Amino acid sequence: MRIVILGAGYGGLALARALAGWLRRQAEHSILLIDQNADHQLLVRLHEVASGSIPPEDALVPYARVLESSGVEFQQARVTRLEPTARQVQTSTGTVRFDLLVVALGGETEYFGLPGLREHAFPLRTHQHAVRLRRHVEHQVVRAARETDPARRQAHLTFVIGGGGYTGTELAGELADRLRELRALHQVSSPARILLLEAREHLLSGFPPAAIQRATASLCARGVEVCPEMPVAGAAPGQVLLATGEAIAAGTFVWAGGVRAHPLVAESGLPTGNGGRARLDRTLRWEGHEHLFVLGDCSEVTDPESGEPVLPSAQLAIQQATHTAHNLYRAVTGRPLLPFTRRPWAEAVSLGRNDAVALAGGLLVTGSSAHLLKGLSYRRYRLSLGA
Numbered sequence: 001m002r003i004v005i006l007g008a009g010y011g012g013l014a015l016a017r018a019l020a021g022w023l024r025r026q027a028e029h030s031i032l033l034i035d036q037n038a039d040h041q042l043l044v045r046l047h048e049v050a051s052g053s054i055p056p057e058d059a060l061v062p063y064a065r066v067l068e069s070s071g072v073e074f075q076q077a078r079v080t081r082l083e084p085t086a087r088q089v090q091t092s093t094g095t096v097r098f099d100l101l102v103v104a105l106g107g108e109t110e111y112f113g114l115p116g117l118r119e120h121a122f123p124l125r126t127h128q129h130a131v132r133l134r135r136h137v138e139h140q141v142v143r144a145a146r147e148t149d150p151a152r153r154q155a156h157l158t159f160v161i162g163g164g165g166y167t168g169t170e171l172a173g174e175l176a177d178r179l180r181e182l183r184a185l186h187q188v189s190s191p192a193r194i195l196l197l198e199a200r201e202h203l204l205s206g207f208p209p210a211a212i213q214r215a216t217a218s219l220c221a222r223g224v225e226v227c228p229e230m231p232v233a234g235a236a237p238g239q240v241l242l243a244t245g246e247a248i249a250a251g252t253f254v255w256a257g258g259v260r261a262h263p264l265v266a267e268s269g270l271p272t273g274n275g276g277r278a279r280l281d282r283t284l285r286w287e288g289h290e291h292l293f294v295l296g297d298c299s300e301v302t303d304p305e306s307g308e309p310v311l312p313s314a315q316l317a318i319q320q321a322t323h324t325a326h327n328l329y330r331a332v333t334g335r336p337l338l339p340f341t342r343r344p345w346a347e348a349v350s351l352g353r354n355d356a357v358a359l360a361g362g363l364l365v366t367g368s369s370a371h372l373l374k375g376l377s378y379r380r381y382r383l384s385l386g387a
């Protein structure tokens with residue numbers, strides 16, 4: 001059987017490597033992994049690339065290295081259309097046929113139709129976005145150093161982040177530390193402003209109150225203006241528009257307020273739910289389609305107890321990948337598939353260079369120990385890739 005996996009992010013790459021292990025001595029089955037890039041992007045480190053805290057290459061791992069002697073065939077191509085009933089997909093390099101397909105194309109920024117955001121806000125979803133933002137941040141400080149008009153200088157030094165989830169919170173913490181260094185480097189004595197705007201009543205929705213309070217206090221102590229219940233209404237050149245009718249003059253506006261599934265998921269015409277995510281059966285197959293599996297940010301996962309959607313994360317994508325590898329092996333060997341059960345995982349939100357909040361086994365860890373835990377999880381992941 002020809003098994004095709006679309007997307008080699010956290011989910012697709014883990015799946016391909018695990019499945020290759022299961023199918024090692026079965027030459028009648030092949031695995032083709034397709035991604036638009038030549039390097040695996042470590043998205044969980046993008047806030048550090050964007051702020052300039054780590055070199056861009058530290059968040060990339062070449063597929064050639066990870067997949068060497070793995071038995072997985074890799075093709076660099078852009079997927080342009082899913083044609084599930086014809087059992088094929090269209091890509092920038094031609095038509096690819098499959099017997100079993102796994103869609104792991106990740107997500108994209110959700111703008112909720114807010115005017116001007118797509119044009120005037122920086123997204124932070126890919127390595128390319130992070131590198132662009134990094135250059136812009138440095139440029140803003142250089143321009144502030146040269147600017148003689150106080151209002152224009154302040155606008156260069158105003159950084160607004162919309163969305164106080166994982167990405168927005170981690171970016172705010174990292175920027176607070178990095179801007180101090182950049183201002184010293186370019187001899188800018190005027191203070192920088194970082195505003196973190198969140199529509200709900202607090203940051204880090206879904207985290208326990210003690211973690212939220214700790215994260216908020218840490219950011220505020222380093223000068224971040226945390227603004228809960230402050231929905232963004234739109235953006236214009238050099239301005240962030242608020243639902244209150246006010247406008248903030250800012251040289252930098254980063255939108256981290258939402259994620260939706262890759263657009264090819266909804267364009268396929270198959271069942272989708274919240275955020276254009278594929279609706280799955282309990283075995284992680286696309287509802288009603290035996291030969292299609294979906295995982296990661298493209299998939300809709302609901303908590304069986306609360307009925308609430310589970311926030312997409314790298315850890316969830318990897319758990320789904322391991323389960324799908326097992327199920328694909330069962331499928332090709334003619335055995336019934338097993339339902340997916342999500343296991344609890346440790347979560348850590350970095351708050352800058354030496355602070356974080358982490359939840360591990362029901363315990364809240366904070367400060368440098370939590371930061372160390374987060375660093376260890378990065379290192380463990382890289383090591384697991386042999387990089």
Ligand SMILES: Cc1cc2nc3c(=O)[nH]c(=O)nc-3n(C[C@H](O)[C@H](O)[C@H](O)COP(=O)(O)OP(=O)(O)OC[C@H]3O[C@@H](n4cnc5c(N)ncnc54)[C@H](O)[C@@H]3O)c2cc1C
Pocket residue numbers: 006007008009010011012034035036037040041043044045046047077078079080104105106107124125126166167262295296297298312313314315316317348
């Ligand atoms: C800034 C940031 C910080 C985050 N921090 C954390 C964190 O600390 N912890 C955590 O658990 N999660 C975190 N996440 C979320 C986590 O990164 C995602 O949930 C995870 O990457 C989802 O994995 P995935 O395999 O579904 O998609 P991805 O990892 O996004 O992979 C999708 C892959 O598909 C490829 N692709 C997309 N379109 C095409 C196409 N048309 N053709 C071919 N290939 C294509 C992409 O190149 C990519 O390799 C963070 C996300 C961001 C953006």
